[in-house]
Amino acid sequence: MKKAIFILLIYLITACQQKPERKLTIAVAANMQFAMKELSKTFTDQTGIACDLIISSSGKLTAQIKEGAPFDVFVSADIKYPKELFDTGFAIKAPKIYGYGKLVMWSMIDTIDPSLETLKSSKIHHIAIANPKMAPYGLATIEILKRHNLYENVKDKLVYGESVLQTNQFIISKSAEIGFTSKSVVLSPEMSNKGNWIDIKDTDYSAIAQGVVILNQNNQENAEKFYDFLSSADARRILENFGYLTKEK
Template identity: 65%
Template sequence: MRCKVKKANLLILISIILSTACKPQHDYKLNIAVAANMQFAMKELSKAFTNQTGIACDLIIGSSGKLTAQIKEGAPFDIFVSADMKYPNDLFKSGHTSTVPKIYAYGKLVLWSMIDDTEPSIDILNTSEIKHIAIANPKTAPYGIAAIQVLNQHGIYESIKGKLVFGESISQTNQFITSKSAEIGFTSKSIVLSPQIKGKGNWVDIPNTDYSAIRQAVVILKNKNNLQDYAQAFHDFLFTDNAKNILENYGYSVKRQ
C-alpha cells in the first residue's frame, strides 16, 4: 500500500511539473517609452495589445528628448514611441535601436483654454486678456517646436514671448492649462479628445499649414531584457487596422493602404 501511495504521489508531482512547464509565461512586461502627447492613446493601445497577446506593458511617459537621454544612459526600455522622427533617428544613428524609425501617426496641434469665457484663437494671444501661454519646451518636446513655428508663422513670437510658460513635456503643459495657471496653451489634439479630458474647456485646431508635419515614429531598442520578439509584436501591432482606428479616434492621422 505504501508503495502505491508513493507511486501515486510521484505521478501527481510529475503532472504538476509538466503542467507548469507547458503553461504560458506572462510574467514579463514590455517597457514602453512613450511621448507625453500619446499618454492617453497609448493606454488604450497597450490595453488592446495585452488583450490580444497576453503581453503586459509598462508605460514610461515623458518628453521625447528626455526619454532619448534616458535611453542613451542605459534605461531598460524595450520600445520607444516618439512624438517625432528626430529623436528616433538620433538613437538609430547612435546604435541604440534594432530597427529603423517608422512613422506610425501624424500629430495635430490645438490651442486650448479652460477659462469659460475664453474662445481660443491666435488673435487673442497678443491681447491683455492673455497673460500666460503654456507650451511644451521646444528643446525636448516636438509639440513645443510646432508651437513656436505657429507663433513665428503669424509674426507674433517676439511680441508674446514674455508670456510663454514652458512645460517639461505636453503633460506638464496640460497641467498649466487645466489648473488655469496659464489662460491658454498649445497641446496635442489627442489630449482634448481623450475620454479623460473630452468636453473640458474650449479648443480650436491649428491649421496644418502653420507648422511642419509632426511625424511620430517608433523604434525597437537594444537592451538586455531579451524581449525583442515581444517588442516586435507591439511594433507590428501599431500598424494594424485596430491600432489605426484607435489613433484616429484620438485625432491622429494615419496612412491607410
C-alpha cells in the first residue's frame, strides 16, 4: 500500500512539473481567414496546442515580422514573402507550399451577374480588389484585367482593400458593386449562398502558390507540429473544401 502511494506521489509530482503546451501565434493571410479557423481547431483538437490567429495582408504581416512581431508561424497568400523572410534570416526553416489559391468574382447585388464583361457596365461604379502591392490576390486580379485588355477601361473604378479581408467588406457592404476575392471566402459557412459569384479561369493568372514558414525558434517544436500538420490528409481535406488546390495543376 505504501509503495502504491509512493508511486502515485511520484506520478503527481512529475505531472505537475511537465510544461503545458505553449500556445502558437500564427500570422495568417486574409484569404485564409475562414479556412484557418477550421484548420486551427482541428490542429488543437489533435495536439492540445491552442492557436492565436493574426489576420492581415501578406505584405503587412511580413513587414510586422521584420519589425519584431512575436509570431511563431506565418501562413502566407504566396510563397514570395516566406522565401524573403527565410533568405533574410527571419525564418528558421525553409518555407513550403501548402496549397494553391483560386480567384472568384463576387457581388452581393442580386441584379448583377458577375462576368468580366460586366465590369465595363455603367451600373458598375466600384470594383473591389486587394491592394496588389501587399496582397497576392490583388496582384493576380491586375494580371487578369490586363490579360483581358480591361485594365485601362476599369482602372478608375478600382477600390483597393488593404487585404482580401477589407476587400470582402467592400463587397458585402455593397460599397463596391462587384469585386475579386478568394474562393475560400464564398465557400465558407459564413458566406456560403450569399450573393452571386463565378470562378475565374486559373489559366488567366499565375498560380497563387501559398507558403508557410516557421519563425520563432523559442517555440519551434510546436511550430513544426503545425508546419507538418498543413501537409496532413486532414489539412488537405479542409483546404480542398474551401476551394484550394493542394497540388499544382
